[in-house]
Amino acid sequence: MVSVDFELRKKVMDAHIKDTLKYCYQCARCTDVCPVSKVTDGRYDPRQIILNSFLGLKEAIFNQESNFNLWGCTICDTCDEVCPQKIGLTEVFAVLRNMSITMEEGPEYYTSQASTIYDSGKAIPMQTAIERRRDQLGLPKIEPPNIEEVQKILNETNLNKILKK
Amino acid sequence: MAKVDEYKMFEGCTIGNRIPFIEASARKVFDKLGIKTSEGPFACCPDPVGFNSVDHSSWLAMGARNLTIAEAEGKDIISLCNGCFQTLKAVNHELKHDEHEKEKINKILSSIGKEFNGSINVWHFVEVLYNIGLEKIKENVTHELSGLKVACHTGCHYNRPSEIMQTDDPMKPVKLRELVAATGATPVDYEEEMLCCGAGVGNIEEEPSMQILANKFSSAINAGAEAIVVICPACFQQMDTNQKKAEKQANKTFGVPIIYLTELLALSYGIKSEEIGLKFHRSRLNALLEKHGIK
Numbered sequence: 102m103v104s105v106d107f108e109l110r111k112k113v114m115d116a117h118i119k120d121t122l123k124y125c126y127q128c129a130r131c132t133d134v135c136p137v138s139k140v141t142d143g144r145y146d147p148r149q150i151i152l153n154s155f156l157g158l159k160e161a162i163f164n165q166e167s168n169f170n171l172w173g174c175t176i177c178d179t180c181d182e183v184c185p186q187k188i189g190l191t192e193v194f195a196v197l198r199n200m201s202i203t204m205e206e207g208p209e210y211y212t213s214q215a216s217t218i219y220d221s222g223k224a225i226p227m228q229t230a231i232e233r234r235r236d237q238l239g240l241p242k243i244e245p246p247n248i249e250e251v252q253k254i255l256n257e258t259n260l261n262k263i264l265k266k
Numbered sequence: 267m268a269k270v271d272e273y274k275m276f277e278g279c280t281i282g283n284r285i286p287f288i289e290a291s292a293r294k295v296f297d298k299l300g301i302k303t304s305e306g307p308f309a310c311c312p313d314p315v316g317f318n319s320v321d322h323s324s325w326l327a328m329g330a331r332n333l334t335i336a337e338a339e340g341k342d343i344i345s346l347c348n349g350c351f352q353t354l355k356a357v358n359h360e361l362k363h364d365e366h367e368k369e370k371i372n373k374i375l376s377s378i379g380k381e382f383n384g385s386i387n388v389w390h391f392v393e394v395l396y397n398i399g400l401e402k403i404k405e406n407v408t409h410e411l412s413g414l415k416v417a418c419h420t421g422c423h424y425n426r427p428s429e430i431m432q433t434d435d436p437m438k439p440v441k442l443r444e445l446v447a448a449t450g451a452t453p454v455d456y457e458e459e460m461l462c463c464g465a466g467v468g469n470i471e472e473e474p475s476m477q478i479l480a481n482k483f484s485s486a487i488n489a490g491a492e493a494i495v496v497i498c499p500a501c502f503q504q505m506d507t508n509q510k511k512a513e514k515q516a517n518k519t520f521g522v523p524i525i526y527l528t529e530l531l532a533l534s535y536g537i538k539s540e541e542i543g544l545k546f547h548r549s550r551l552n553a554l555l556e557k558h559g560i561k
């Protein structure tokens with residue numbers, strides 16, 4: 102039995118600012134140009150995700166044996182560019198990935214990078230060795246960000262809860 | 267085109283905190299061309315691939331906070347990185363065009379006494395160089411790189427999605443090629459010019475990422491390229507740091523130097539390779555520099 106999750110449909114439709122998802126006519130131009138699809142024999146397939154999210158087939162998107170179907174996208178934005186229906190595919194994928202994170206299915210790389218940004222304000226915190234190298238290269242000091250401010254706004258967006266901080 | 271006296275420099279986490287030698291070449295070239303910049307207490311842009319995938323609202327709020335820092339000084343931002351550029355430009359765009367979202371983000375920013383107004387622009391350094399004019403770029407060339415054949419790789423987030431980025435043609439960008447040609451070097455035509463470097467998928471699986479990279483290298487080398495010129499630190503790292511892995515996967519030797527556009531310009535302006543830390547590249551440049559008589 103295939104079950105349709107209306108909430109998923111609504112969520113994707115609501116968050117998708119261009120609101121063009123329903124115009125996808127499954128021409129597969131997106132998959133044709135997709136570099137990841139090409140090197141994985143179609144194991145990654147953007148057309149399929151668009152169809153599944155339009156139909157609200159939550160089970161076909163989440164809770165898979167591998168989350169490659171959702172996280173395999175390299176976000177090159179080529180599909181966005183060639184889609185004849187101007188569906189912002191990567192925007193839809195971001196909505197789905199955000200959901201995948203709250204369902205605790207997100208890959209480690211992504212949550213740990215977000216956690217570093219929450220802790221230090223930077224995806225790559227400054228190190229003494231690099232500071233020294235900057236000096237040697239005659240570069241100015243990097244002004245550190247106000248971490249208190251960063252954490253305050255990220256608590257407002259609930260990132261602390263999402264990341265279980 | 268806005269008339270800008272001074273930009274806020276947005277070097278980004280990767281260049282600033284990991285591979286600062288690229289920033290050194292950028293600053294030296296900017297000096298020669300009279301492009302003025304100043305620092306700001308910016309946080310992570312944040313990453314349009316990583317952080318936006320985790321939580322879109324957090325991505326918007328962090329990006330907006332960075333924009334307000336430049337807004338407070340009434341200065342445009344110059345980015346040295348495709349990723350930072352895409353984030354800051356896309357956040358600026360989304361908040362300018364979506365009143366509802368802007369209100370939501372401004373409510374969050376009010377907790378730190380800030381407000382997003384949408385009053386400044388965000389520029390990729392390639393646009394800034396291009397807008398200065400190819401003539402001026404050429405005027406400073408003291409060491410013409412004639413005979414050097416390079417493959418240009420803009421990377422994805424410089425010009426796509428074009429609806430937002432509006433920098434260049436989305437599938438056939440020209441600005442990088444023309445800037446490269448201004449140094450006397452020759453940009454080659456190669457089939458996979460628009461192919462992504464594959465870094466994004468590498469965050470979850472290495473094999474497809476290395477396969478994409480290997481395909482890119484093969485195509486560039488088959489077209490006669492002696493080096494690949496890039497304008498994004500994520501592409502740079504993928505191509506430079508991971509080149510050995512791609513060689514292993516494809517069972518081929520590429521040995522192709524990866525050069526940032528600002529490094530290429532610096533070399534053509536007679537700036538010494540030690541001054542810009544070229545020795546920090548993994549894919550060695552010595553043979554290439556020697557062949558073309560570059561110091």
Ligand code: SF4
Nearest residue numbers: 125127128129131184
């Ligand atoms: S290219 Fe656009 S219309 Fe065609 S299948 Fe993909 S998303 Fe649907």
Ligand code: SF4
Nearest residue numbers: 135174175177178180
């Ligand atoms: S953005 Fe993702 S789905 Fe679209 S073409 Fe690139 S890798 Fe494929």
